[in-house]
Every structure is written in C-alpha cells, then in structure tokens.
Amino acid sequence: MLTIAFPAAAFGTNCYVLATGEGEECLIVDPGIGIEETLREVLTQNRLKPAAVLLTHGHIDHVFSVTPVCGADTAAYIHSDDRYRLVDPIGGLDSGLVGMLEQQFGQKATWTEPSNVIEVTDRETLTLAGLDLDVLHAPGHTEGSVMFGFGQLPEGVRAPEELDRTMVTGDVLFAGSIGRTDLPGGSGAAMxxxxxxxxxxxxxxxxxxxxxxxxxxMRRERSTNPYLQGLNA
Structure with missing residues (x-):
C-alpha cells in the first residue's frame, strides 16, 4: 500500500494519502489546514487521482480543506454522529483562534460545506480506490470519531516487530497518549x-x-501508553 504522510500547516495534523500504487486512485485522510499545495505536489509526483476523502472526525484541524480537495465529484466519508460538524466547523471556534488562522494565512477564514458527503457506520466495510477498509466507531474525542483499518502495511515499512495491518486512528490514539475529551462533544467515559x-x-x-x-x-502502546494501562478488553 502506497502511503504518504505529511503534516498540515497548523496544529501538526497528519494528512495521509493511500493508494495501491503510483498512477492509481487514492484515498486522502484528514485534509487539514494549509495542505492543498503539498497535496497537489504529492498527487502530481505519484500520478494519483483522489477517489474519496476519509475524515476520522469533524474537528476543523482535520477537515479544513475537505471541500476544495473534494471538489464537485469526490465524496467525503464521515461518521453519522459527526456529520453535523461539516455544516460550519469555523462557527464554533473561538474568535481568537479564527483571528490567528487568518493572520497566519493572510486571508479570511471561510467555510463551504462539501457537496457530496457519505455517512459511515460502525463495523462498516468499504472498498475504495482498490483498498478494503473497516470503519471502527470510537467516540470520546468527538461523538463520531472513527478509526479506519486496512489489511496491508505501507510500502517500505521496516520494523523490529511483526506488523501485518494498519489502523489510521485520528485523535483516538497517539503514540503514548490519546485525544483530549474536554472539547464540546467529548466524553471521558465514552473514550x-x-x-x-x-x-x-x-x-x-x-x-x-x-x-x-x-x-x-499496538504492541508498543499496549505496554507503554499510560491511558491503556489498567484497562481490560
């Protein structure tokens, strides 16, 4: 699985581009703030055509560029419980944060809802861009947070541990941490x-x-992530 990752211009949000190989259709996961130019370069260099955009949840730092990336044809996939966040994610931001973004990028922050949105549900299996993926609903950071699972590894992965599958976890699970639960729609109990x-x-x-x-x-997080210690599956 061809996997290209790069950070957004704000908040360090990881944007992922996934495909079966160069010259094929691809999936774009979490197109955040200021990713458009880098994404265009990635698509051009690898001769990729977007087939779908996957959103792990509806926070602005993960969805900011979804509409220009999708255009009129490409669908954006998001869990039904976070669908409402695509109506106007900027409207719920603190005015100071909006001002900071506008100052950083030199333009007024505006939002247009994507024209083609497909709602996903827990344990749903999708086949997009030649890739099979599973949707796992994992609320807590937001009501509709999801993880996307693939039965392949990125090309060129070399690790000391035996790995055979990939999970894009959004803000559910980080290396050594988890997503915060104190924002609107978050829940410590749900997390x-x-x-x-x-x-x-x-x-x-x-x-x-x-x-x-x-x-x-998962082997590393199970043994070292303090938020997983003491939990029993």
Missing amino acids: ERSLREVVLPLPDSTLVLPGHGPATS
Whole structure:
C-alpha cells in the first residue's frame, strides 16, 4: 500500500494519502489546514487521482480543506454522529483562534460545506480506490470519531516487530497518549469505553497511524501508553 504522510500547516495534523500504487486512485485522510499545495505536489509526483476523502472526525484541524480537495465529484466519508460538524466547523471556534488562522494565512477564514458527503457506520466495510477498509466507531474525542483499518502495511515499512495491518486512528490514539475529551462533544467515559472495547482488542501486529505525531504499534502502546494501562478488553 502506497502511503504518504505529511503534516498540515497548523496544529501538526497528519494528512495521509493511500493508494495501491503510483498512477492509481487514492484515498486522502484528514485534509487539514494549509495542505492543498503539498497535496497537489504529492498527487502530481505519484500520478494519483483522489477517489474519496476519509475524515476520522469533524474537528476543523482535520477537515479544513475537505471541500476544495473534494471538489464537485469526490465524496467525503464521515461518521453519522459527526456529520453535523461539516455544516460550519469555523462557527464554533473561538474568535481568537479564527483571528490567528487568518493572520497566519493572510486571508479570511471561510467555510463551504462539501457537496457530496457519505455517512459511515460502525463495523462498516468499504472498498475504495482498490483498498478494503473497516470503519471502527470510537467516540470520546468527538461523538463520531472513527478509526479506519486496512489489511496491508505501507510500502517500505521496516520494523523490529511483526506488523501485518494498519489502523489510521485520528485523535483516538497517539503514540503514548490519546485525544483530549474536554472539547464540546467529548466524553471521558465514552473514550474509556472506546479504548477498552475498540482499541485494546486490536492485534499487537497493528501499525498505528495517528492524527498527530509519529507512527507507533499496538504492541508498543499496549505496554507503554499510560491511558491503556489498567484497562481490560
């Protein structure tokens, strides 16, 4: 699986481009703030055509560029419980944060809802761009946070541990941490359930590609992540 990752211009959000290989259709995961130019370069260099955009949740730092990336034809996939966040994610931001973004990018922050949005549900299996993926609903960071699972590894992965699958975890699970639960729509109790019932059952052989920070593995997180300690799947 061709996998290209790069950070957004704000908040360090990881944007992922996934495909079966160069010259094929691709999936774009979490197109955040200021990613458009880098994304165009990635698509051109690898001769990729977007088939779909996958959104792990509806926070602005993960969806800011979804509409220009999707254009009129490409669908954006998001869990039904976070669908409402695509109506106007900027409207719910603190005015100071909006001002900071406008100052950084030199233009007024505006939002247009994507024209083609497809709602996904828990345990749904999708086949997009020649890739089979599973949707795992894991609320806590937001009501509709999801993780996307693939039965392949990125090309060129060399690790000391046996890995055979990939999970794009958004802001559910990071290397050594988890997503915060104190924002609107977040829930500590829901996050604990998601960690216990959705994250912990993942095989140790799972490569974890988080929404922020470096990649990790379930084996490593199970043994070192303090938020998983003391939980029983």
